[in-house]
Amino acid sequence: MANATIASPTATTISGRRYGSVSRDRRWALRWSYFFLVLFAIFFLTPPVYMFITSLKTSAEISAESNPWWVYSPTLANYIELLTQNTYLTFFRNSAIVAVLTVIITMAISVIAAFALARMKFWGSATLATGVFLTYLVPETLLFIPLFKMFAWFNETFDIQLMNHWWTLIILYPTLTVPFCTWIMIGYFASIPKELDEAALIDGATWIQTLTKIFIPVALPGIIAATIFCFTVAWAQFLYPLAFTTSTTELVLPVGIVTTLIKGDVFNWGQIMTGALLGAAPPLIIYAFLMDYYIAGLTAGATKG
């Protein structure tokens, strides 16, 4: 940010000499833009920053009458306590395993299916592609009650308890991730020039070889975008774990923080904020390093078709 504000005046003075009065308008537009961007940045960044501020405080300082926006005696006690506590580490481990397995399963199902739907057309494939998109629009809040009942029925019939296990989530999460990933992969695959796979087929490649040797390498940016999306969704999902898991050993991060760190009326805000911030870290880190893929995935959902 600092860089951008320093760089802008020089840029405008150069253009100012060239274009005269038009550039004065531009300069003002630029100033106003920066002014409002700073305001919006404050609005958008206040909660995470406040999370960080609170996470550095002791309980005594949190309940003191002092300025809540400032840390007078910073401490890492909250971080140390959480990271040496078995329950929090269990949540983190559960979240990590569930998210990684969801990503693997989702990408395996959706890349292969998207290839079949985009290139190998079979009876009903166009309808299926539309169906995939419609499935993506069905929210999980519509499905959790019947799924809950179905899992109870499954237990009665086959004597396999699906409820209250972290691995149950690996069955449920693909319903949220597969339709979207398939949809954007169809878009990416459809944009690959047909000459590429025609050449491969003429050279005698099988369909599977065409997929692994040509489509996957060429559509790699799309695959990375879909993977990021898939991980973010699996990491953030809140409703399914809340409905399907209850024991502390089976919880994933979002639900674990909400249900175990908030004990009755006693709110240990220092720890809650620390837990939430650490829980938000993996998606934020991925985002920081792969921002362009992340944004490509976001815009592809609605613009590719």
Next chain:
Amino acid sequence: MADIAARGPVAIAGGRSSLHKLMQRKSTIAFLMALPLILLILTLVAYPAGYAVYLAMLNKGMTKFVGFGNFDFLFGRETFWMVVYQSCLFAITAVIFKAIIGFVVAHFVHNIPSKGQRKWRGMLLVPWVIPPAMSTLAWLWLFDPSYSAFNWILAGFGIDRIPWTGETGWARFSVILVNVWIGAPFFMIMYLAALKSVPEQLYEAASIDGATWWQRIWYVTLPMMRNIIAITALFSLIVTFANFDIVRVLTKGDPLNTTHVFATWAFRVGIESGDIPLGASVSLFMVPILAVAATFILRDITKRGSEV
């Protein structure tokens, strides 16, 4: 492509029957490749969706078929109509504000030199990246009845403490505010992508014709972005209408069930109170508005598909 792929082998094998076999084999392979996807959609999405309709017609113990009994019961309850009202208010207000803020912020980002745009865009998208359940916890803490950091600032201006989550009006405002905070960056990204696709010549032509900045937005930007604006708003309408995390973490439907939306009330009734059929009937009320939005999105997408 299909015909070329087929023609190659024909030249070699030179028979109609082998061509037929190949086609058949290709479609069989394709079907098998799509099979996991088909099974997943059928068993874990399509079947539960239909099952929800059946569940909604059973009595509480799920022993007797009661037809529309659950719906009759809901229509007679005041809480239900409050949930309908709040769901619509929540979704429509939130989407409108998300769209406006997203549009405005996208313009400001588009205005500044392109060197700095990446940094700003990256910073402004942060609310969308943090898992909603966790960022809502931060808001819950900012709205805390006794230690609210917002109230501390307001006290500095001599304004009385605001019961952010304690009073119906403020609680409704708070859940919408948090939703706008999470969702506006998504609109910003979509609109920014659309803004970049508007050809610069159109603006040049407009300013040569003496158009003001407002006319440029109204006659050039908006018509060019109409598609993206519509589709983003419809997407967001679906997601916001079916929202669960924010209300659940921030207010749990309190005070007095006035902030419940369909999803959170269905959870309260269906899972927490154990009346699965009633919960299923509540969640089914999301279907009409979702269906309308989905129809419009689908129409737009197939239309664009045929244009290309």
